[in-house]
Amino acid sequence: MKNIKPLLLIIMDGWGWREERQGNAIALAGTPHLDALKKEYPFTLLRASGEAVGLPEGQMGNSEVGHLNIGAGRIVYQDLTRINLAIKNGTFFENPVLKEAFRAAKKGGGKVHLLGLVSDGGVHSHIEHLYALLAFARKEGLSDRTFVHAFTDGRDTPPTSGITYMKALVNKMQELACGKVATVSGRYYAMDRDKRWERTALAYEALVLGRGLTAPDPVAAIEAAYARGETDEFIKPTVILSGDHPVATIDDQDVVIFFNFRADRARQLTRALTDPDFKEFERKKFPKLAYFVCMTLYDETFDLPVAFPPEHLKNIWGEVVSKAGFYQFRTAETEKYAHVTYFFNGGEEKPFPREERKLIPSPRDVPTYDLKPEMSAYEVTAEVIERIKSGRYHFIVMNYANGDMVGHTGVLEAAIKAVKVVDECVGRVVAAWRQYTDGAPAIVTADHGNCEMMIDPETGEPFTAHTANPVPFYLVDDRFKGASLKEGILGDIAPTGLYLMGLEIPEEMTGQVLLES
Template sequence: MIWGIVKWAIMLWGQGGFLHKGVFYVLYAFHLMCLYKLGTIHTVHFNRAKLVDHALETGKIFEGAGFKYIQECFSDGTLHLIGLLSDGGVHSRYDQLQALMRGSAAHGAKRIRVHALTDGRDVLDGSSFHFMEQLEKDLEELRKQGVDALLASGGGRMYVTMDRYENDWNVVKRGWDAQVLGEAPNKFKSGLEALKHLKAANPKFNDQYCPPFVIIDDSGKAVGPILDGDAVVTFNFRADRMIMLAKALEYEDFDKFDRVRVPKINYAGMLQYDGELKLPSRYLVNPPEIDRTSGEYLVKNGVRTYACSETVKFGHVTFFWNGNRSGLFDENLECYYEIPSDQGITFNEQPLMKALEIGEKARDAILSGKYDQVRVNLPNGDMVGHTGDIKATIIACEAADKAVKMILDAIDQVGGIYLVTADHGNAEDMVKRNPKTAQPLLDKNGNIQILTSHTCWPVPIAIGGPGLSPGVRFRADLPDGGLANVAATMMNLLGFEAPADYEPSLIEVVES
């Protein structure tokens, strides 16, 4: 039996939570749901959104070099805005898109085309109708002001454009075909018509996997393909699901799919998405400075590190972990291992995902004695939970449990320490609830309404293993401790004093 301590509620939100500076691993890290930047020591994720908010509110976004670059195309070309149509605040926010459209029009954009990606993941499935209706109204208001503003194309985020970590380039190609070439198997006169028709044609339709569509005029011609002389902005502030499209838009030497036609455009991201690759090279808002991440700190102190996950979350233990930075800090001290994810399916079709393979790789790394720290990400609960398939999610969690057992057994053998946590929930509660009573909400047929987005409940953290001192306890003076405190906790468990600018550790040693 491995001795350990468990705290069942660390905070996700506020000072203790998503303003996090944390990491959550010591030899083994289990990501129960969906990690974002637990490897950094800065308030990064929401800072990116706040940086955009500030730039839009003050108007500084329209004074910067990035905007002036796209503004060069306003007189004769079209401004194309590509991103997630959502107010989830994870990848984008609709109010930021509104402000960008209005501000661009006020600064000379005569022709605007929006390429909208429906969500249903960070917001409720079915909410695409609401956002599409609002977008159509906002575009109509711009047209009343003399701006030629239209929706040009659309599709679901998990099926069109927003792939990540190069898991499936076909996702990006579908977006390219619709957005750049103006080609898609589905053609409609409006976004609402598209959603209504596609939903009627497929009873299992959901926002995440909406097929690609283009908007056409009365002659059947696409209203907004990207052409030479146009400007393009990807308006998501979060990086991971924009990088692949950014490569397709910016790289001359590109071989991931046949682009057919590569227009000469002025392209800028809302922010720079990859600091290592300097991608994109132009951006509207200066990204936050991310330095002294825990990964960098530990490597510079000689800690040998192994990071592993499958493709869909591989960047969460590498790219995000290191502060939106691709690559290794020190190839002599770090090993990153990626297990290819399944492609071309929704994850409820294969809920086991690669949990056992991840567990095996982590086990082998631990037993090898080559590493001081092993971090892994088990994405089953999050990726399958997002599908809303409860039976499949149960299978997914059982697979993750088996991987956990495999890793804990290895830790027991080597006398190590484990730290297990998550940065938010998903699989633990998959029904929509009344916000006042917490009772499940029913649809018109009396069936429970399924929740596909993340939950906001506090998450557990467990620390233990034969290498853990019996005197280690959770501190009683940090009742609201959260993800922000995990970095210092991990540093202490590895034998380091946490840097002064880290949030305080969750643990202390109590002498018996």
């Protein structure tokens, strides 16, 4: 066996690279530990958005996509790109699972309910996919039995852009003469992922019982929310009325198509609507659905039809390390734990042999993370340093959630604090790694941008979304001091990492080694 070296991979979530200082939490905070690495070791920038990570051109990256590409060592074509392509080439309208859903509605006489995030944010859903489903419903002769339960965004899109998307949706429905909006709920309720079931319950009651705030039409629902001081993300579940009755509720024999393509924030509501043994809150009514479609695989344990099942990725980073017989360790706090495990492993839930994991709980004592910008970074750091000292692992993957989660709050001062904490923690982990592994290689990088742009340069308003900026890549390895690195993409990290470790790069990894040969 040639000289195999262990490797540490630190992923700073939501940490893009931007020269301008205005609204740039990273530049304003100052990052002495990262600056020292940049001065002493090779550094480059990686593209983490658009076609470089298998997304449509110009589309900002996100944590899911970022970790998939980093773990796979190649460009992974995202569900968004796959579904867009299917719509473009017409195969979408032949999709057997979607066809079966419409058939079930026709056969049982039930309604079709289209659930999902109504925006073009492209992180969890895309409004064009909803338009395609409406066109499909019309083609199947279900125009007057199709209803949309619209979840408003304001997180991957500007905070009050929801009204624009809603007007566009209403226009599209008129143009197609198909469908009506039945409910409007902010994603905070309909798409919770932190087991705050009381939020999911409010969305469920609007969908199934027609219970909640009411409005005469969907645009009025959003206007009323703005008047109450709620931005899109936080719009309280609102039932649209026709006369004094809900336009539509989900009932026995109905069909539901959840058109979000990202799994993590679709799971809770899906469970509430489909799991007969559900105990998280009391369901006053549990409709016996004719058919429930998940746009993509939301959870291995859901026995539900999937319109676009995952494509299996072979020979990814964790697998190569595992096959070589080494132990590896993955950790992050709750908000990003799925990213260093499930997504890093190509969308597979099961760990590889000799892959160990530890979830560090995210703080539950604050409603939003601007109130606790350090989140659980110190606990993640302490855990990793313990594991480093054990000498057991040849590969450690860790994530700091702060840049992204605090970045999403739009609170610049809090993001500056978050950056300082991450910089300090990275410094401590890298120092411990080098001390206990006798200077083995480390990579410090990021998955996509966010906290480097906290203020919208056009409007001067807080900017809460991800960015399309490149991300930093620090190669900490004494063997390569003074070496120059190519600019690359996230898919180049794994081949580079395997090269530094002295492990063979599998042919499925189409990424490049970033060191200039």
